[in-house]
Amino acid sequence: MIPSLGCLPDDLQGKRALVRVDFNIPRSGADVGDTTRIERTIPTIRWLLDRGARPILLSHLGRPRGFPDPVHSLAGVAGTLASMSGLPVRFVAPCDGPEALEASHDLEPGRVMLLENTRFSRGETENSPTMVRRLAQLGEFLVLDAFGSLHREHASTAGLASTMRPAVVGLLVQRELEALRSLDEPPLPFVVAFGGAKAADKIMLLESLIDRADRLLLGGIVANTFLRAAGLETGGSVVSESEIPRARDLLQKAGDKISLPVDLIVASPLAVRNRPADELYGGKRKPEKEKVRPRTVLCAEGVPDDLAAFDIGARTRQLFGGEIRQARSFFWNGPMGMFERKKFASGTLSVARAAAEATRDKALTVIGGGDSAAAVQLAGLASAVSHVSTGGGASMELIAGSTLPGLAPLAEQELRDGKLTW
Ligand code: ADP
Ligand code: MG
Numbered sequence: 001m002i003p004s005l006g007c008l009p010d011d012l013q014g015k016r017a018l019v020r021v022d023f024n025i026p027r028s029g030a031d032v033g034d035t036t037r038i039e040r041t042i043p044t045i046r047w048l049l050d051r052g053a054r055p056i057l058l059s060h061l062g063r064p065r066g067f068p069d070p071v072h073s074l075a076g077v078a079g080t081l082a083s084m085s086g087l088p089v090r091f092v093a094p095c096d097g098p099e100a101l102e103a104s105h106d107l108e109p110g111r112v113m114l115l116e117n118t119r120f121s122r123g124e125t126e127n128s129p130t131m132v133r134r135l136a137q138l139g140e141f142l143v144l145d146a147f148g149s150l151h152r153e154h155a156s157t158a159g160l161a162s163t164m165r166p167a168v169v170g171l172l173v174q175r176e177l178e179a180l181r182s183l184d185e186p187p188l189p190f191v192v193a194f195g196g197a198k199a200a201d202k203i204m205l206l207e208s209l210i211d212r213a214d215r216l217l218l219g220g221i222v223a224n225t226f227l228r229a230a231g232l233e234t235g236g237s238v239v240s241e242s243e244i245p246r247a248r249d250l251l252q253k254a255g256d257k258i259s260l261p262v263d264l265i266v267a268s269p270l271a272v273r274n275r276p277a278d279e280l281y282g283g284k285r286k287p288e289k290e291k292v293r294p295r296t297v298l299c300a301e302g303v304p305d306d307l308a309a310f311d312i313g314a315r316t317r318q319l320f321g322g323e324i325r326q327a328r329s330f331f332w333n334g335p336m337g338m339f340e341r342k343k344f345a346s347g348t349l350s351v352a353r354a355a356a357e358a359t360r361d362k363a364l365t366v367i368g369g370g371d372s373a374a375a376v377q378l379a380g381l382a383s384a385v386s387h388v389s390t391g392g393g394a395s396m397e398l399i400a401g402s403t404l405p406g407l408a409p410l411a412e413q414e415l416r417d418g419k420l421t422w
Contacts, residue, residue, distance in 0.1 A: 002177065002410050003168045005047055007420050008141065013052035016104050018139025019044065019170065020156050022146035022390065023059040023077050023114075034377060035080060037148065037172075037390050042085045044145050044170035045112055049087070056104050056113045056138050057081075058095060058156050059146065066122030068094070078114045087112050096121050096134040104138045118156045125154055132159035140422070145170025148391035150406035162409035166420035169410065172390065179366055179387035180398045187328035187364060188214060193320065193351055195220030196334025196371060199240030201396060205333065206250060208400040215327075216258045217320045219312045219336030219347055223261050226251065230260065233302030236269045237309040259323065263313030265337065265344060266303055267294045272310060272341070294343050311337030312347035320347075324354035329364040332372055333396065339375050348375045356384035368395035 021041045025034060041057075048055045062072040078091035092103045093116030100115055107113050115138075118124045123131025132155045136142075142164035144150065149157050150173070161167055169177070183190075192213045194202045202222045210216070218226055224237045229247035251258060271292045296313045297303055312320070324330055332355060336347030352375060355365045365385040367376050370392045382388050389395040394404060413420055 001415070002407055003166070003413060003415065003420055004174045005044070005143070005168055005170060007168055007415060007418060008166060009419060009422060012048070014109065015053045015141065016107070016139040017048045017053040017055050017141060017143055018135070018160070018164065019048070019055050019057050019143040020146045020149070020160060021057050021059045022148040023057075023074060023081075024061050024148060025077070034374060035084065036373070036377070036382070036388070038077070038081055038084055040172045040175075040390060041145055041170070044143065044172060045085065045087065047171065048143070049110060049112075052109060054104075054107045054109060054111070054113075056107065056115065058115050058118055058135065058138075060119040060124065060149065060154075060156070061117050062119070064117060064119045066119065066125070068116075068120045072117050072119070074114060074117050081112070081114060085112075089114055092116065094120055096123070096131055101137055118154070123155050127153055127155050127159045129159075131155040132163050135160055136163050139164065141165070142167040143170045144168070144406060144410070145172045146406075147173045147176045147389070147394055149394070150391070150404040151394040151397045153405045157406040158409070161406050165413065166422070167410050167413065168420070169407070175387075176389055176391065176395070177398070180368075180389065180395055182364060183329065183331055183366060183399060186212065186331075189327050190329045190331075191215045191217065191323050191327035193217040193219065193324070193330070193332040193336075194222050194334050195336045195348070196369060197221050197238075198334075199225050199243045202334055203243050203246050203250070205396050205400050207246075209331075210250065210254045210257065213257065215323050216254070217323060218258065218260055219316075219320075219351075220334050222334060223312070224309055226258070226260055227299055232299055234309065235266070235303030235305050235307050237266075237303055259319065261299055261312045261316040262319065263296050263298050263315045264303065264309040265294045265311035265313055265347070266297050266307040266309050267292050267343075268306060269308040272308070272338070292343060309337075310341075311339075311344040317347055317350040321350055321354040324351065325357050325361070327358055327363050330355055330358055331366050331368065331399065333367075333369040335371050335375050339371075339378070345375075345378075349379050352376050352379040352381050356381045359385050368392065368399065
């Protein structure tokens, strides 16, 4: 059993709670992007404050190379957290120096502390014992609420989880685990949709789901790869060449469960590449070099060499929508097309809408993957499905049945009457 907040000792008054959160949020420029991950951490912070504990938050942001880099500072996120929660937030840098230790002891009750990016120190990704020791001094107990980072063996995740006691998961992680675990024995029929770009990851997940799922719907680059494996022409579409043999194996093993697109929206890849995505969502348009003229081709007829697939077609949307609407449980990972551009967003949005309809008919619907989650947000349907996961890699590993390195050490703690002790 993985202990949660309720397993902590009863008296938390004045205790410093080191909380590993995942504030690694997609950003454009210096602005803080989609803030779902911050929002879902606030209940954990409040839970701790209500019991007199002093929350000290740790997170990484982006991929700095082990030294301070202003572009990846969490300073701006501190302001966002303060305005979203209405709580006083103190920001301290660096996360593993004497300043942080002193500030952690000085933190007044009712206040929250956010530390600078953990990846500003090399020890974070190396999971160095020195870094773990320094961080562990910052709290009397650990709360892991960074679902999106639990598949990483870093100092502030797996390192702290195997060092600090007591250690529990926060409310965000608890909710993620409940939602994703409910797909271990999903209500049937269980329909799965895969799309997006990282074909190698998705095919691995497909292999692990194939026995559990009744139907697998494929879109995006994953579908292009399968269409090629099925011997169809994909023209200039992006295909994951190295995955074709595995796709062929899967088709042989479970072809009757797999639904490939029957039609695709295609366009000239040169024209598409010449137009940055944000121009199409309200920004100023530059003079056009070549117009993007999407048209539909039937998969059976093949994609011409000078064109590439960027979305599933109308017939496929209808087919996939029908399958999703009659599902009792549905898992979706990876957009059906290049949804960042309006002209290629229909397939992805139609899957999001079908998922919302299935949810209304009492199906369990779970969305995993950063871009898929963003697409559901874009469609305004995030609260119309059962669960939108805040973790891409972590949700995939859980669904595939792997143990997350950040969680395994937590389960080893001994509980007395359901409680942990100091
Ligand atoms: P997720 O983050 O949900 O796991 P991925 O990261 O695997 O999804 O894939 C998302 C990306 O795949 C998006 O940027 C989208 O534009 C791209 N994509 C999907 N279909 C296509 C396609 N047919 N051609 C090119 N890019 C595609
Ligand atoms: Mg992605």
